[in-house]
Amino acid sequence: MSIFEATWPEANRPEVLRVAILGATGSIGTQALDVCRKHSNRLQVVALSAHSSVEKLCALAHEFKVKHLALSNEDYRSAAAIAQLDAGVQLGFGNQAVAELAALEEVDLVLVSVVGAAGILPSYTALINNKILALANKEALVCAGDLLMPLVKPGKLIPVDSEHSAIFQCMMGTHPQYVSRIWLTCSGGPFYGKTVDELYEVTSAQALKHPNWHMGPKITIDSATLMNKGLEVLEAHHLFNVTIDDIQVLIQRQSRIHSMIETTDGSVMAQLGPSDMRGPIQLAFSYPERWEAPTDPVNFFELGSLDFAPADDKTFKCLALAREAGRIGKTMPCALNAANEVANLAFRQGSLSFLQIAHVVEKVMELTTVQELQSLTQLVEVDKRARALTKQCIDEVI
Template identity: 50%
Template sequence: MSSCDEGVQTSVRGARDASGAGVSAAARGARRRVVVLGSTGSIGTQTLDVIAQHADRLEAVGLAVFGSVDALGRQAREFGVRHLAVGDERLAGDARCDDLAAWCAAAPEGTFGTGGAAVVDLVRLPEVDVVVNALVGEAGMRASYEALAAGKVLALANKESLVVAGDLIMPLAAELDARRRAEGLAPAFGPAGALMPIDSEHGAIYQCLLGEDPREVTRLWVTASGGPFRGRTRDELSAITPAQALAHPTWNMGAKISIDSSTLMNKGLEVIEAHHLFAMPYDQIEVVVQPQSAIHSMVEFADGSVKAHLGTTDMRIPIQFALSYPERWGAPVRPMDFRTLGTLEFAAPDVDTFRCLALARHAGAVGGTLPCAMNAANEVAVAAFLAEECPYLGIAACVEAVMDAHEREGVQRVEGLDQLEAVDAWSREAARAWVRAHGA
């Protein structure tokens, strides 16, 4: 099996940890039991909508948020979930958390906790088949690692897991792939995998690769809408406000990812993810602007043929595929009507104006701990921009300054989560210092 073949082994079907029953949800004829990390965010709420639409096949058994306690309570009661976690440990004494703890305690085996460790504990629950990681930022990295280490299928929407820790996450997924095959848990045809991408772009590439020989792939085309500022010059971007940057033209997303989309950092992160997911060299991964967002990505083959994945701009489609694979269930949204689509446009991204894409590609090509430093600096810079403490163009400037400083100090080979968390902490402080010195 080639390295590329191993890289595309991403699948869903319930996998139990080594000490568990070793029987998938599909094999039991039971519903797949799902933990949703980041359940009140954009991906999380849409995941729960898919679960509600397919209640005969899916069941939510655990929910985690950072600080949205009220919304978590409403979800827990609607879906009857008795395993809950709140990531913000400062809320440990909050009366609302006490109420949730009492709700969970009313069930014989219910659990409730606060802090990052409590969130990670949910992925280790013995009854869990699938973990949907929709946490935002570096916080989701350890949860992804521990989900795979526990033998759970990982449906991944947290970009930072692969951007920062891809060198650690992908070997774990490959090990679980092999175990699933050995235990007869893999589908009869197609990838076996433990890791299923929820991103529309990577889900599209995944589906285009089904049934294909990875050795015959010559290029991955990652599509981008171009964001709300497509075609503008750097001068025109100098006075951009958070409200303007949050107004994405085609997708409804959370604040952080909306800003990343506007700077094209989102595409840079997706290039790094694609490199890890599909074991594809960076010089065979291209970004193309497709403003209608109708084409979610494409795969080019040795004979010049190109497969494109098209569909409605609604994340419930890739979410459902991540949860239903290898089956396809009834559409969770109205399918696209190609008679009304109109035209399809394509253009090269403007990497001079939108520097973040080039910075991310550089970080990925260098590898090691540089993507970690880049990601941490971007999170800090985006938060500062949203708080009106940093100008829009300052986001890329801050990221570049931190990356340069990290390269001067020496990029390290990735060896473990503790190391990455230390680099992340250093990079965040360096980014905050830059914002204090150069911010608005």
């Protein structure tokens, strides 16, 4: 089902929305806290998590007077900064502790902005506990969309990715049956227009220089390989109940059109705005209201033009691999995602070349036995096997 299948109710939200921000020290979490500072009369931060940035997490807990914290990396149990936490602060460790923040009675909305497959469990926990899930983690739906989407109640899932927020906004007032195609826009990343020969020697430092967006290192590399866009195709497929082949990827170099929908009569609706994630984050917090802008608007007099081009999924093969995983479905997208996470990190660490990322992911897909998707426990095992297989493939490449 699509998140628009049921009628969206008028917001029944409290005057002050109580939010949990999971992944608070990352790029999305940091910008979400900027929104919370700007609208402190409307938003109250009641829970925070981080992976290993203990000092930053403790400082944020002090600033926002937060009593519920979690660190997913259990190696930091004895970090010195923990001793500086205020009395009464509860700090848990491990992925389960992060997910438990999503079940707290005093939480109204959970922003899941943790990186990778680690976002699956807190997303599931938020949904089964009837929280509003502001989803900034695409891997949750890529891997577990078939399990998570049936749990979604009207008004309880709002996408935060700029593209999916754009589609969400374009679809307001349009019945899903009249949507014939989604145009998922893409900047093209730092290597747009390059040939395979030109990509042989590119470095991690070059790939981390995204032309338009400031993001974390993992997603920035995914943007360079176009795997990020492939994962977004799978996410849009689940969110909006549109087939993989009715989601077209369109290069939009200025990153001003964040995505578009095309209806059966040929009309196209586009959402335009600044290249700043605080806009989509704020909308997830405010919906269906629209608060004053968190950033400067686009100056269309200065922008001048908007450029379009097809995505090159032959040179940037990760996009084609993600599409294929989506067509296969079942547990294949989980295996694809796990392989990509491991290969992405190997490239950043210098043990794999840029072009070898797609090669390794493709090899893992070829060696993966696809199963019917049945449970989150099963996905943990699929993820674990795919990661081990990916490491073997990387060793063979090296």
